[in-house]
Amino acid sequence: MLAKLDEITNGQAKGFDPLCSGRDSMFVIRQDDKAYAYLDICPHYGDTTLPWKKHQYLNADKTHIVCAAHRAVFNIQDGNCVKGPCLGQALKNIKIEVSSDQEIQVDLNILRNAINETMR
Numbered sequence: 341m342l343a344k345l346d347e348i349t350n351g352q353a354k355g356f357d358p359l360c361s362g363r364d365s366m367f368v369i370r371q372d373d374k375a376y377a378y379l380d381i382c383p384h385y386g387d388t389t390l391p392w393k394k395h396q397y398l399n400a401d402k403t404h405i406v407c408a409a410h411r412a413v414f415n416i417q418d419g420n421c422v423k424g425p426c427l428g429q430a431l432k433n434i435k436i437e438v439s440s441d442q443e444i445q446v447d448l449n450i451l452r453n454a455i456n457e458t459m460r
């Protein structure tokens with residue numbers, strides 16, 4: 341289990357390090373009962389992580405995901421870049437499941453594969 345859904349404040353994002361790599365490799369954004377998860381790697385440049393500070397993945401209005409490095413802006417719902425240097429690219433979605441008792445589950449093999457594909 342990654343976390344309970346209610347451990348993420350509604351409308352906020354939270355980073356996770358499920359592979360115990362020493363840095364957050366993915367993040368989850370909660371919007372009411374929905375959760376969206378992405379790899380914490382910006383498609384613009386190398387393996388750059390997005391937040392300027394732990395868990396700070398969203399803009400001030402909490403309407404979009406922002407990469408702190410060069411200010412790329414991404415949709416929360418589909419990860420598509422809508423503004424900035426990686427326009428036309430997208431964050432790598434990570435499949436998660438929220439169980440009936442609100443536990444967020446991630447398959448570590450899916451996460452590892454996503455990291456490996458992105459780092460190629």
Ligand code: FES
Nearest residue numbers: 382384407410412
């Ligand atoms: S590394 Fe994310 S916008 Fe440049």
